[in-house]
Amino acid sequence: MLPLKEKDKPIVQKLLSAGCCARCVLRFCCVSVQAAYRQPQQETLKELKAFIADTENSKCQDSAGPDSRDENNKSHEAAVSDTPEDPPSKRAKLEPSVAAAQCEEEDAAAAVVRPKDDESPVCVVCLGILQELCGTIQAVKIAEAVKAESYEFDTLVLSVSLPAQLCVREHSCWLHVKKEVREKGLVFDKDDVIQVKEAFKWIMQGLVAKELGGVAVVTRSAFEVGVEFTHPQTDADCHFLATTCPDCFKPTKNKQSVFTRMAVVKALEKISDAKFLKHYPCPPTQPTSSCISQDIQCLHVSVFVAGRYNKFCRSLPQTPWVIDGERRMESSVEELIAAPILSAFRADGFNFSSSGREDVDVRTLGNGRPFAMELLNPHKARLNKVEMKKLQEIINKSSDKIRVRDLQIVTREAMSRMKEGEEEKTKTYTALVWTQKPIQREDIGFIDDIKDLTLDQKTPLRVLHRRALAVRQRVIHSMNARFLDPHHFYLGLKTQAGTYIKEFVHGDFGRTKPNLCQLLKTDTDILELDVESVDVDWPPAIPE
Amino acid sequence: MDCVEQKDTEAKAPSVVDRYYTRWYRADMKGKACEDHCILQHSNRLCVVTLAETHPILQNGRTIKSINYQISTGCSRLNNKVSGKSKRGGQFLTDFAPLCRITCSDETEYTIYSCIRGRLLEVNENILETPNLLMEKPSTEGYIAVILPKFEESKSITENLLTREEFESVVSKRSDVQSQTS
């Protein structure tokens, strides 16, 4: 028995004769008992027909006690096993359960040739979504898509994308029964009607869970399985809205049609009932076909991995170096690190970020530079500490140009710690400096005494083509000079992050002031540069 | 021995200009003898306008009396301001746009031109305070201006300029003529 009351009777009557499917009738009657949607739709239809035919019965139902739901379930089971009109099985039985019986029924319903008397026309409101398009066949399709990509997950959430004209048809149907629904006293607005999406999920969640061997299908999960439906007549059904509410439908470059769900919902909020009824049939007309089920889209939320890297090579860019569409260097730091990580997490792609970056010809030594990577759509989201350690070893064995330490899984929120306060952090460097005039050991001794030297740095010419022109103040906290030969010495620097070291040494056409040329009163140039440390205390160190 | 080695390293070490910039020249600007300009184009397409070492200002121990970026009553290159990554607001220059006028102490006046099309990013204010920079380091600290060509024109803007080799042959022909006439 369905949890319907006397006041529902005119609504049921009106909706059935308008061409609504049984489940859509339940929706407009605001039935929130999920089991009512899960039972075979032909059953529901039969019960609805019986309900409107039998006045006495419905009166009984009205006075039923709180345990009426249990009775419903019992009568439902009885109905499935006893019904003589069940369509003949087209498949060998897989298991002799209630669900199997349901499966056979869905198979039969989806088949091209159907018994004449059982044929239900495509619903004028849900366009088949709550009819043939939901059930065991759909659940098998979803489960197969998930299994095919061999995702590792504990729970999943179903998401449903419906064609935009379902909103139009829903609106038309709402206007058709608005008066009767409001008379029920509990429902005042279209939003109180059970959504197609919700009913679809009620029916599908359990079926999908079963197909995947008992995985929990929940409302919030890191793993989303998207079911998308389209309909060939979406534009035709929505077209009148574009003429009545043209400002809601502005063409956008990346969308195939202007009739997106968002735009249609917005237009329906604006349009008056009278205007809507003038341009669109109420109740909606019989569609020529049902919705089309698109490919299942699986998406796992990103996983974030962080660590520190060394770069030992002076011909390795941090990120792929492309000029005029042509690749300049064969590899990059991010690619060397990312390749083993991508395959371990079986991710589709990545976004790499780091605490600053070094030039292609600069090495990063010491404890290395903090970095973090967002892994997109990882098919495996969990690696334990031992596995992460192994992954780090794989990266380090794959190339002698780089080395990684402190590799760990982090949260999205923790990643921001790498960027915050970046300006205040310090970095230490060693530069190999050339001097035009010959120098002696004592000529460079004064450098060690310079403390907290403030530089005015104009945006270096080498990056000015892509960065704003500005004068930035940067502080060199301390320096030390180590004599090498009359034209060379090593200069150690501890600086505020963001200081351009190369420009401090050669002066950048006098655009960095003071610069080393001024300090030494001769032309100086930088031949080699190493980053010795990036003083950021994130990510936390992992003991070796 | 030591001395020779030192001289060697001095000569071998390529300067910042050598490493990152390509030199382009315009000889006898606007038909005026020896008023040669040198454009340093960075590999990132940005151009630095400088005086070629052969420019009359740099000859015969001349000294500079004044440098003026006010090229007309209505336009001063010192007012040029660019903002943002896209360098909004920068004056757009064509090949023969004057950048500044330099007067030497012997009252001779020279106009320096942009030589290439592009957006003016900055002029060198340091040479106003210290004109000697222009005499001592014409190709680095004594630069005149920085210009950013349009991305799509970054190759074509130097088509009308001379390469270093072409310029050197122009200069050597010049000295041939001079030695013949003298």
Ligand SMILES: [Zn+2]
């Ligand atoms: Zn329906």
